[in-house]
Amino acid sequence: MNVYDILDQLNDKQQEAVTSNDQNILVLSGAGSGKTRVLVNRILWLQLVKKYTPWSIIAITFTNKAASVMRNRIQSLIGVQKKVIYGISTFHGLANRLLRAHYVDANLPKNFQILDNNDQIQLLKQLMRSLNLNENKYGVYQAMHYINREKK
Numbered sequence: 001m002n003v004y005d006i007l008d009q010l011n012d013k014q015q016e017a018v019t020s021n022d023q024n025i026l027v028l029s030g031a032g033s034g035k036t037r038v039l040v041n042r043i044l045w046l047q048l049v050k051k052y053t054p055w056s057i058i059a060i061t062f063t064n065k066a067a068s069v070m071r072n073r074i075q076s077l078i079g080v081q082k083k084v085i086y087g088i089s090t091f092h093g094l095a096n097r098l099l100r101a102h103y104v105d106a107n108l109p110k111n112f113q114i115l116d117n118n119d120q121i122q123l124l125k126q127l128m129r130s131l132n133l134n135e136n137k138y139g140v141y142q143a144m145h146y147i148n149r150e151k152k
Contacts (some may be wrong), residue, residue, distance in 0.1 A: 006018065007019070009037070010038070018041045019045060039070060043074055044078060054087070055087065067088050074088075124143050125140055
């Protein structure tokens with residue numbers, strides 16, 4: 001893969017983002033406009049042209065699907081192993097890694113768990129049953145909203 005391959009399929013604005021000398025860039029644009037292509041090519045540019053090490057690059061996206069697409073495209077284009085492109089994740093994935101690495105500073109137990117909505121609902125149902133609360137009278141979602149309001 002060469003510089004021409006990286007820039008070939010990009011318009012002028014996309015090429016500008018890919019080849020920017022700024023250390024950090026933010027790519028904001030609408031759906032289907034080529035953000036993932038720009039970010040993938042930016043990562044390739046940094047690794048192949050600017051000689052950045054893969055572990056010095058971080059790319060954050062909103063969805064697991066987008067992060068997976070980016071990892072797979074980079075892997076297929078330059079043949080790197082997934083562990084080498086560790087810095088591609090979602091905001092939540094990055095936060096999880098940071099908390100796992102710095103759990104003491106965050107005042108968390110080493111094996112803390114992060115609960116998703118389904119986990120929260122199941123836990124609330126178990127708590128309500130253990131407290132003999134009528135689920136029909138005190139709804140699980142009502143309890144979740146109450147807890148979230150009280151946390152603020």
